[in-house]
Amino acid sequence: MAFGSAALSNEASFNPYWWRAAPHEDGSRNIPPKRTDVAIVGSGITGLTAAIDLARGGRQVTVFEAKEPGHGASTRNAGYVGRTLKHSFGEIMETEGLDKAKATYGELMEAFLAVKDVVERENIQCHYKQQGRLLLATSPQMYDDMAREFALREQHLGEPFQTVSRAEQRDEIATDHYFGGVRIPDHAGLHPGLYHQGLLDAARAAGVTICGFMPVHGFRRQEQGFTVFVRGAKVEARDLVFATNGYGGREFPWLQRRIMPFHAYQAVTAPMSENRIRALLPGDRTFIDWNFNVDWMRIAPGDNTRMTFGGLTGEVDADLRIMAERLQQRLVRIFPDMEGIQFDHVWTGKCGGTFDITPRIGRHDGVHYGGGYCFAGVPMGTLFGQKIARRILGQEGWESVFDTEPPAKFWYRGNAWFVPHALKWMSRNDR
Known part of the structure; x- marks a missing residue:
């Protein structure tokens, strides 16, 4: 078989499936200006969303990307648009109080709505669809816990949900692997490659300079701003934004010590008949289990003959043939009758997490940043980009419940060798 793996088709690729509809360009090799109002490091969702609003607010904006624009997680993720964190509403309510829980999940709703607003405002054709999400339980106890959690959200946030018993779940997903779940009717999905392409087009139309293949090596704080050191050049900037999430490094050591990169893996099947895939996923939701270390699946947006499937988060194996298997x-x-199914695409990308598994936005020594999204990058990256722009422009609405300094460990300097072990330890309750 191709690549020596029975899990891979003869047409298999190790590039993200999303790049088919939104091919990565080899261009954007613009020469950076000597001066710019705002320098943004990272051309993903956060960086581009901030750049669009800043440029429309009258700022000269330059975006620096180490590789081609959108090389990182913004075009490698699952395309899920929801409003949930690893810390549940009930957990935050119990440990930090009801007001903190409502503020946290209220901002998640703001992020959820921000994606829809951007898609509509910029007319981004990215298969955005409020198809609903089915959260799946891997044990009867998990099903009971989920029902209690979402009852709390309905009570305090007014967010509707429906329980789906194990006897009913085959109306949504053709498997007996799970023990029922919770359906959230308004959660959404999109095509991340096309969403990013729409943001990139909007940024350019707004006058943003995109400098691809232009890595930032460091910066120096000046009295009136920053000197940013890029390949072969220095750029003076009034404001500096780091929007690198799991792809950051020694160019900003303070942030590197606080956001840990880890890998997630995803695959897209070879084409099946539309009848077969509709029989497997009749609910046509975004499906994800409620484990700490999740599996997720959906019908590929824009192609009703393929299924996307992801999991094995935090594992480290450079051989994608093994990860495909x-x-x-x-x-x-999960689907025993899919024995022998092959993948046309298998890829990985770097997520970013904080030590307390909570996203962060803020400013350190004058540098703006957002990241540590912990699996909520599409909505949180969109909102954080908007909030960073508002703060720089002096507009209202930049405040965030996530604007607290992310914790650091004295022994961590950027080598996240321990993440696979930590994820296994934190996933102990999944079993």
């Missing part, structure tokens, strides 16, 4: 095993465990 492991993903295949996990998929067949």
Whole structure:
């Protein structure tokens, strides 16, 4: 078989499936200006959303990207648009109080709505669809816990949900692997490659200079701003934004010590008949289990003959052939009659997490940043980009419940070797 793996088709690629509809350009090799009002490091969702609003607010904006624009997680993620964190509403309410829980999940709603607003305002054709999400339980106890959690959200936030018993779940997903779940009717999905392409087009139309293949090596704080050191040049900037999430490094050591990169893996099946895929996922939701270390699946947006499937978060294996085989095993465990299914695309990307598994936005020594999204990058990256722009422009609405300094560990300097072990330890309750 191709690449020596029975999990891979003869047409298999290790590039993200999303790049088919939104090919990555080799251009954007613009020469940076000597001076700019705002320098943004990172051309993903956060950086581009901030750049668009800043440029429309009258600022000269330059975006620096180490590789081609959108090389990172913004075009490698699952395309899920929801409003949930690893810390549940009930957990925050119990540990920090009801007001903190409502403020936190209220901002998640703001992020959820921000994506829809951007898609509509910029007319981005990215298959955005409020198709609903089905959260799946892997044990009866988990099902009970989910029902209690979402009852709290309905009570205090007014967010509707429906429980789906194990007897009813085959109306949504053709498997007995799970023990029912919770359906959130308004959660959404999109095509992340096309969403990013729409943001990139909007940024350019607003006058943003995109400098691809222009890595930032560091910066120096000046009395009136910053000197940013890029490949072969220095750029003077009044304001500086880091929007690198899991792709940041030694160019900003303070942030590197606080956001840990880790890998997530995803695959897209070879084409099936539309009848077969509709029989497997009749609910046509975004599906994800409620484990700490999740599996997720959906019908590929824009192609009703393929399924996207992801999991194995935090694992580290450079050989994607091996990861394809492991993903295949996990998929067949859920759908036994998919034995022998092959993948046309298998890829990985870097997520970013904080030590307390909570996203962060803020400013340190004058440098603006947002990241540590912990699996909520599409909505939180969109909102954080908007809030960073508002803060720089002096507009209202920049404040955030997530604007607290992310914790650091004295022994961590950027080598996140421990993440796979930590994820396994934190996933102990999944079993």
